Amino acid sequence: MNGADRVAEARTLLTSLGFDAERSNERSALILLVLLGVTPQAPWSSARNPRLRTVEIMEHIRAQYGVDYKPNTRETVRRRTLHQFAEVMLIEQNPDDPGRPVNSPKWCYQVTDRALAVIRAYGTPDFDNELTEYLADLPGLSQRYAAARELERIPVTTLNGTALTLSPGGQNVLIKQIVEDFGAYFLPGGQVFYLGDADAKWSVWEQGALAGLGVTVDVHGKMPDVIVYMPDRNWLVLMEAASSHGPVDAKRHGELQTLFAGSTAGLVYVSCFPSRAEMRKYLHEIAWETEVWCADDPTHLIHFNGERFLGPYQ
Incomplete structure (x- = not known):
């Protein structure tokens, strides 16, 4: 045969x-x-x-x-x-x-x-x-x-204390670390407007809140893995869990700019990695004027140039 x-x-x-x-x-x-x-x-x-x-x-x-x-x-x-x-x-x-x-x-x-x-x-x-x-x-x-x-589901506590669970597959261990660790150190007072799940794309989706900031989400668009709104600074922090899909590179930066073009809040782009060893594989791809966070060293950020540190650009 x-x-x-x-x-x-x-x-x-x-x-x-x-x-x-x-x-x-x-x-x-x-x-x-x-x-x-x-x-x-x-x-x-x-x-x-x-x-x-x-x-x-x-x-x-x-x-x-x-x-x-x-x-x-x-x-x-x-x-x-x-x-x-x-x-x-x-x-x-x-x-x-x-x-x-x-x-x-x-x-x-x-x-x-x-x-x-x-x-x-x-x-x-x-x-x-x-x-x-x-x-x-x-x-x-x-x-x-x-x-x-x-x-086996992964328990996650959001920034306002809400408890939820994520499926055990995909990159959800890293997403839990983003919400709980990155959020605690760098986004105090933030509100989770979107949280993706390997099994359920829209695990958390505050559609009305995003619409109030001028963001009409195309459900066919490729959402970032986590979106947190900082009301005191009027920032939308767009975070990519880069363990399997790569970081915010120039192409992804442009996609996110288009997806959130109507936002009245400033946009902050963060590539999140499980470790610095994993980040090194993608170092040459990371877009300028973005931030990088590694879960194995959660109290530090790596800033890729520009006049701001962890802030939006006009």
């Missing part, structure tokens, strides 16, 4: 498992195949479930199927396929170390044993029965998974 035929089979399998068009496209099929260790010549009964990092998944796709995904598509692989596979327990994230930091290079994925048993029967007379039982069990499996994720 050639690679194209195997990919076509994988796409049909994903559709049978209930995935939508994007999670049944060629990219998603290739991701599933390498997570199962199934090559074009290997039968489905030989499927296994090695633990693989995103970069390893892309390398195996290249080596086994001749499809070369560029490094800048890594985020698409994660956000448009792997995250959805994990949500329905087709795969697990970090089964060897569930508490692994989001920015760890060891972050990995593995097909669940329950899903593997079904997939090994694909193409045999037993598959339909196996699939029916699996899909019948899935709501219960998903409920247990959701309950476990709820227990």
Whole structure:
């Protein structure tokens, strides 16, 4: 069997498992195949479930199927396929170390044993029965998974003392540090107008308050991760959690200026990193006239030039 035929089979399998068009496209099929260790010549009964990092998944796709995904598509692989596979327990994230930091290079994925048993029967007379039982069990499996994720949620206390929780995925550990640590040291009296969550984009969204400052948010626009309003200074502090998406570079600076063009409050741009070691990877990209904060040294800021320090520019 050639690679194209195997990919076509994988796409049909994903559709049978209930995935939508994007999670049944060629990219998603290739991701599933390498997570199962199934090559074009290997039968489905030989499927296994090695633990693989995103970069390893892309390398195996290249080596086994001749499809070369560029490094800048890594985020698409994660956000448009792997995250959805994990949500329905087709795969697990970090089964060897569930508490692994989001920015760890060891972050990995593995097909669940329950899903593997079904997939090994694909193409045999037993598959339909196996699939029916699996899909019948899935709501219960998903409920247990959701309950476990709820227990793992990250508690956050906002600047005014409001308690909320964030999902355990993505960069929410850093977002908690931004709100609680950066906020305490540099934004006393501030009001959280927006707080993103890896699972829920609009975890906190004070739409009316932003509108009162002349900001009409385009829901399709790429929001900063945290927005805090400083009423005593009339500042909107726009903070990016740069652990996975990078800092406020020149391009992002321009995007934010456009998104908040109507603001009657001054705009302050802050790139937030988990550590100075992580910041060094992006040092050459950080835009001038912005600020940098590192969670491992929370009482200090790094100022990138300009006549102001932690303030808006006209």
